[in-house]
Amino acid sequence: MPEPSIKDHARESRTLTHRAIISALIVVILLGTLILRLTHLQITNHDHFTTLSHENRVKLVPLPPTRGLIYDRNGVILAQNLPTHSLEITPEQVKDIDQTLAGLAQIITITEDDLNRFQRLRKQKRRFDSIPIKVHLNEKDVARFAVNRHHFPGVDIQARLLRDYPQGVATAHVVGYVARINERELKTIDTSNYAGTSHIGKTGLEKTYEDILHGKVGMRQVEVNALGRVIRILENQPPVPGKDIHLHIDAQLQAITTKAFGDKNGAAVAINPNTGGILALVSKPGYDPNLFVEGISSTAYNALQQSDDNPLFDRALRGQYPPGSTAKPFIGLAGLETNTITFNKKKFCPGFFQLPKHEHKYRDWKKHGHGLTDMEKSIEQSCDVYYYNLAHEMGIDKMSSFLSQFGFGEKTMIDLTGELPGLLPSREWKRRRRNIAWYPGETVIMGIGQGYFLTTPLQLANATATLASKGIHRTPQIVKFITHTSQSEGEIPPQTEPRQIPVIKQKNWDDMTFAMSQVVQGIRGTARNIRTKEYLIAAKTGTAQVFTVKQDEEYDEETVSEKMRDHALFIAFAPIKNPQIAVAVIVEHGGHGGSVAAPIARTIMDHYLLNDSTDKAQEQQ
């Protein structure tokens, strides 16, 4: 068949086969390139891409621990975590946010602040996160929203745990409060343990015991999809809840004490001298710590900050007052123990004291003097001249070193942050701080607890406790024990060993207790108004000058304005035979200690000694 068309056909067939083979070769080469590319991705860089894939899908979600609770000595809750309801919006599920907000505003009050916070959070969070529009919903709001819920897809009520202080004002200065972690704190805390925690202790026990209360953060490893939504949980390490702390403090006593102050300001501290446990620690006025938890509004804060009463100031720990006459038992004891004087030695009080070759008259509070006065009378009636004399004879060095044993002039090391050390003046201190020599006149006025001498109510109470326990000086302690939810046994926080003040003569201490007992039980005692049949009280009244009366002028309570009036002080312990409670009370501008401060101390002791017998017996062991 030699037709040209057939020839062509054969040639065309050959050409095509040739080209088909070339095509097949190109196909194989290109597939080879592809496989090379795949080996590059899947073998050479496999680890790299595995990491990227893992990073894509696995996210760590911190699980914040539940904060430990704070209980008083009787198991009354002082700080707890309350579920509160907040109205939250999930933007992803809402078609028209503005319309939804307008609708919500018609059934629930939404303030400008609420809106601002919502808009701010909305920028920070992801579309499927739910964002609070209104926190602290009351029951009425919850009910009102529940009825209208179907109108608001994507809006829901969420329960969150919020710190709550049921005792409010009464325990504010002791318990303190938590609030949102600020940037300064972020730099100091272990951020990994605080991942997911929004609040931190700012003051009081909440701050001091932050580590114990906070607990340990948990972690959840979750798989997320491309939108960041959690698909499943890969690993779950539950958080360790914070430990609960139980206090020596009696919440009821706090409230009663606060009430006893009436409209006066001041501080009261009650200590069990056998344990060093703080039974009451009141600084009046207090404030509502609950205001701070979700962020206090600036107007409310300014009101607290600028108030003349200074409610944010913890007078019990930071208020530094001259001890006034409440220093006399300590100085008297110093006189006895240093053999400067004997208990029964009488001195004449003409109503004033003069240093040899000096004109200046150091006046007694009683214009015409107490006449012949021994130590018992000097305490019972609070004779000033007796102590001017005694101080002068003893000298600053002996006096200062004896007083320092009671913890004056240094921090008590109580388990609560923020206390101030007060000031116990000495020759050495004056030279160091002021670079001036010590004047004899300064020794004289220190004899009645004036001059540079400053104490905090806590120091005064603790020194009284030391007096009550015949020289055993303890570190005051607020927390009694710590419990963990999973354990039934409580652990006792570390305590410093009590220190025994060297007792030269036991009788000196007993004599001083007797003299103090006369303050209440004696016929002419300055605090005889608080005498009771139930138990015997050893006490000392005091008055701290706020303003100095000029030479030859008289201080008249009626003419001096309230702000300039003296502070009233009172220290006491009871019962005398077996002291269970030591108290220090300061009433600012209260006038005389016996009439204003003593009744408050009596209220405290009554409550503790007469109502709280079970716990007391247990503690005695």
Next chain:
Amino acid sequence: MIPLSAPSREFTQSNPVKQQGALAGLHLDLPLLSGLILLCSFGLIVLYSASDQSMVQVERQLIRLGLAFAVMVIVAQIPPQQLRYWSPWLFAIGILMLIAVLVFGHIGKGAQRWLDLGLFRFQPSELMKLAVPMMVAWFLSEARLPPDWRRLLIAALLIIIPVLMIAKQPDLGTSLLVASAGIFVLFLAGVRWRLIGSFVALLGALAPVLWYLMRDYQRQRVLTFLNPENDPLGSGYHIIQSKIAIGSGGIYGKGWLNGTQSHLDFLPESSTDFIFAVLAEEFGLAGILVLLAIYLFIILRGLYIATQAHDTYGRLLGGALTLVVFVYLFVNTGMVTGLLPVVGVPLPLVSYGGTSLVTLMAGFGILMSIHTHRKLLPT
């Protein structure tokens, strides 16, 4: 002319039709059919995973595959002679429909590709994937090969006109496939290497002009391809996530249904254009080599069928249709692995979706027809 009753000696020796028994009557090619069924089954397994274990999607794809196989069987019954006769008409209809699309086509996803025919919507550009190589094959087989420059010029116009019309829709992927189908016919027809060389050079010279003609999103794709990390959350996201899926698959993969990239939605278009990445993630390099082996087998079988075809039309058309399958494969895998820019081309017979499936299977139907009708063919 060979008498119908007396096939040539050459024919009887290499004619596999007789040995195929039951399939012979259906005009099906057993090796090619086996390859296709294997590929589609593999595809369904991957699709089940890629669609997040959606039986609904798998069932829908099964229905489409059934329809496409039916089309393939029907087309296989039409003798190539008949197809050759229809070629100019089909081409003419295709061009008219393309004009119709440009004038009152349906706009979907920002491109004008669909023609609403009342009962169903039709994509004329799909028809052109077959009509263009058929037309060019018909036109060239009318005269002696290799074609003279005049025929070559006309053939080039026959390709360029529909390609430009499709590109204008805009549908870069399809126009690329249509153009390559036409060009393969020319290549197989024996166009001289010198001409091929100058064509490639011309293309290079025209690249800046092409850049100028491209739409913004097309330019963006090219830029993204050149440096995907430039815009990791925008247009580079697809490529980055796809590479992570493939790379993290390793040699043996994460296992079926265990691909995190696709199941957690990091991988976009996981059941359609990027299904190859799902396969690479779950079955690893091993799985990919199996897939590529199946493709290679199908392509080589197609090329073999082309070389065994009885007339020039069949040879050119069969070869071109086979090579188009490879273009699909390479453009898709090249895109998914980051070798080529993102062009919307599915992984043939594996990606979820119907339109290209029917066209591809019709093409395989033509191949089968070419192979099984040989003994009946006059030369």
